Amino acid sequence: MKSVVTTVIAAADAAGRFPSTSDLESVQGSLQRAAARMEAAEKLSGNLDNVAKEAYDACIAKYPYLNNAGEANSSETFKTKCMRDVKHYLRLISYSLVVGGTGPLDEWGIAGQREVYRALNLPTGPYVAALSFARNRGCAPRDMSAQALTEYNALVDYVINSLS
Numbered sequence: 001m002k003s004v005v006t007t008v009i010a011a012a013d014a015a016g017r018f019p020s021t022s023d024l025e026s027v028q029g030s031l032q033r034a035a036a037r038m039e040a041a042e043k044l045s046g047n048l049d050n051v052a053k054e055a056y057d058a059c060i061a062k063y064p065y066l067n068n069a070g071e072a073n074s075s076e077t078f079k080t081k082c083m084r085d086v087k088h089y090l091r092l093i094s095y096s097l098v099v100g101g102t103g104p105l106d107e108w109g110i111a112g113q114r115e116v117y118r119a120l121n122l123p124t125g126p127y128v129a130a131l132s133f134a135r136n137r138g139c140a141p142r143d144m145s146a147q148a149l150t151e152y153n154a155l156v157d158y159v160i161n162s163l164s
Contacts, residue, residue, distance in 0.1 A: 002103030004030035030100045036147035041097035043144045044090060044152065051134055052087040058133035059086075059126045072122050086130050093155045102158055110162045124163040131160050 008027055012019040019027075044051065059082075060066060066073035073079055088109065095104035117124055135156040140146040 002106060003099045003101035005100070006103075007101065033147065033151060034100060036145060037097040037100060037151045039144055040148035040152040041094045043148065044094045044097070047143075048087060048090055048094070051137070052083060052090055054137060055090075055130040055134040056083050056086050059130035062129045063123075063126045066126060072126070082126070085127065086134075089127070089131060089159055090134065093152070093159065096155050097151060102155070105155065105159060105162075109159065113162065128160050128163050131156055131163075135160070 005027055008019050008023045012023060060073060065071060068074060071078075073082055092104045092109040096102055114124070116122075135153050138144070138149050138152060140149045143149065144152070
């Protein structure tokens with residue numbers, strides 16, 4: 001799984017060199033932010049169902065046509081799958097917070113997602129709306145510290161940009 005540490009090591013190894021000073025500074029910065037990432041991962045994991053439900057509800061409020069017959073949220077099966085997908089992205093964000101890089105998102109969430117959504121004729125806008133709500137609902141210090149919220153928001157933005 002890709003993290004800042006494994007990325008730095010792989011790049012140095014591929015170049016046949018030791019990690020440079022800037023490589024090591026990058027790793028050090030990541031390690032210094034580790035406590036904030038762990039806090040964000042813990043808070044997200046402990047509140048995953050509520051965050052996902054609120055994000056899903058905000059998405060449906062923004063795109064009510066999805067509930068119309070034949071649309072992406074028109075049956076209980078589709079609703080369950082949509083909620084599952086929102087939770088999946090949030091879970092991968094939690095994993096990425098723990099790892100300290102985008103590896104889990106890249107490998108299990110982003111790779112091939114556009115092609116899958118196009119093949120299934122699923123709009124990505126509602127996922128963007130749900131994740132945007134999940135990002136914007138976060139509040140420091142109510143939910144987590146400012147630094148933890150910054151780490152969380154950066155990964156949510158990463159997923160949103162991949163869907164846009």
